[in-house]
Amino acid sequence: MRLRKASALAASVLALSLAATACGSSDDEGGDGGSDGAGSGGGDSITIGIKFDQPGLGLQTPDGDYAGFDVDVATYIAGELGYEPDQIEWVESPSAERENLLSRGDVDFIAATYSITPEREEQVSFAGPYLLAHQDLLMRVGETVSSPDEINELTLCSVAGSTSAQNVQNDFAPDAQLLEMGTYSECLTGLENGTVDALTTDDSILAGYASQEANQGKFELAGLELSNENYGVGIPKDDTELQQQINDALTSMVESGAWDQAVEDNFGPAGYEAEAAPAIGEIV
Structure with a gap:
């Protein structure tokens, strides 16, 4: 994600350098230098993996929108990273394909009921957790x-x-x-x-x-608590910068009350009582 923005900036710098070279030392005005830089958004987008068939968490609605707790969490994270909702490209991420999607670079991160486990951490890294x-x-x-x-x-x-x-x-x-x-x-x-x-x-x-x-x-x-599932945000292996950015975004979501609101909006109608927001980095 940030690599994309860095690439855009590098391309902009290269284009300006080539233009300056072409102008040589003449007195011609070589343009106004009015580039907004990588932070301006432009045509940039962020690609996020979610489930498409999980009501309350990640669901593609009949009108083509996306709804659920994971969607709300991912949208909040994207906003903290500088992306508007219309800059998000949603990618279906079935359980068996999540590691592949990250390793191939098909998505920037995944929020798809993705439990943090030692086996998965051998292939990918996680931010969070954000739900128990x-x-x-x-x-x-x-x-x-x-x-x-x-x-x-x-x-x-x-x-x-x-x-x-x-x-x-x-x-x-x-x-x-x-x-x-x-x-x-x-x-x-x-x-x-x-x-x-x-x-x-x-x-x-x-x-x-x-x-x-x-x-x-x-x-x-049935009402049986058979395991603890710590939902994390899956990211490419060892991307510590992105991991910290997402952890900061999750902390902000909890502190602002947006996390509680997302729980109420998505789980309230089902009568499901979610656990309190877990501490970042705390796996139980």
Whole structure:
């Protein structure tokens, strides 16, 4: 991102140098030197990865807009970095593709229910965290479970590449049958038609799906805090400058009250009670 701005500045300086060389030592007026520089915005844009199918977090609406808590966080960060909302290019970032998008440079950063884990930190870096969620189950109304042990008897659905799918296999339900799909929307379809017994992922995501008008009265959360999921902003590996800039932006968002407002706007309708804003750099 800042590299783009630096490149724009370098190009401007080079163009002015070439113009001066062409003019030589003549007395001709060589232009007014009225460039606004890289900070003027111009045609610059910032590319941000989000989910497109997670109500309450990252959702592409029927009219082509984007809504959700992650969208609000990303928009606030972009604003602190000097970008207006109309300068943001949103890129769909499925769970299994997030590291690839960052390593290829397809996005400047990612805010897409991206849990900070040691394994991921080997490939990318993170700013934040900016939200603490917990893994849970979404089930059909009346079919809940009362303990983690009962999960082993279920057929679960989660998204390939997510920490939720890994947790099922490695931690709390190694005997459960796990179906991994490309998106949570596909899992929800399987839950509705009876192909699976439960959709498992973060409670923040599940609450968003349960609160959709078409799903109200059909599904409910089991209420099991099966893990801690510290949502971070994914950035290219070892970009410490960008990491600090985003951490400063997140701190400002919390201190200004904008973080609390985003929580209310996006999670309030679902009745989901989010944890307090986590401290920057504190993983629980």
